[in-house]
Amino acid sequence: MSASPHVIDVGVEGFETTVLAKSQETPVLVDFWATWCGPCKTLGPLLEKLADEFNGGFILAKVDVDKEQQLAGYFQIRSVPTVMLVKGGQIVDGFPGALPEGQVRQFLQHHGVLPLEAAAVADEPEFVELTLSPEEQVEAARSLMLSAPDRPELRLDLIAALLQAGHAKEAEIELDGLPANLATDDRAKRARAQLDFAKALQDAPGEAELVAQLAANPANHRARHQFGVRKLLAGDHEAALDSFLAVMRADRKFDDDLGRKSLIAAFALIDDADLVSRTRKQMAALIF
16 A cells, blocks of 8 residues: 555445545546556556545545455446546546656646645646647657666557647557567557548647647637547547538548548547537538
8 A cells, every 4th residue: 555645445345435425525536447457557656646636636645456346346347557536525537557747747637636735836846747748748758768678568658649749650650569568558459440541740830830720710710629639648538529520521522521421430549438429410500
């Protein structure tokens, strides 16, 4: 068990009081992990480090799925690590696999989870890392992988960063070079499915430039689609689907109905059933 006051081990007994009740006041990040899981050994220490850094901005609740099989079954955990964010007694979002640090920080920031000190002082230095560019995330993941050649699972972090940055060709090479035990990992399978989206970002502007282009010309469908792809690969699924819907709504003929095709492909990558269902209905309304 961690010595940190911001990290707790939880099970079926007491889950309601230690997670659901606490989440009414403080966000709780639930980490489903296992001792035999390689990626868990990367993600677990990272989450514990962030919990300490955020100094009470969130509570990290760790669930050993082997010891707590009933709890893992209740939440339908199919792979580890799996992380869920609980706020106000409800699961609001989550992600499977060991995301790179930059993406975890972006996930927390997106849901308003901030370090306690940074919440009061807008220019705290901690915010610098929250806005790592995709290229910086690639370099960070590459450096970490090269510094730990005995941890091949770190290549999955590099692949995720490459996809977010739009380096589809390099990501594909890394995927093809994965050892057999990692090639069947859920993160590797997801990365394969993301490749087509990443290819759409080849030579595409960064997110800030895309925002500027859209502000200057809201009818720039290419920029809106590329913005949606960047959001999808960064894990902001709702923003991604909204962008693809906007392209579809504005011009069904744009690039052979690219908005609709992107929506259908994105549905296969998103685990949020409610979000997918709502968006399917919106898409259907535009078709019929």
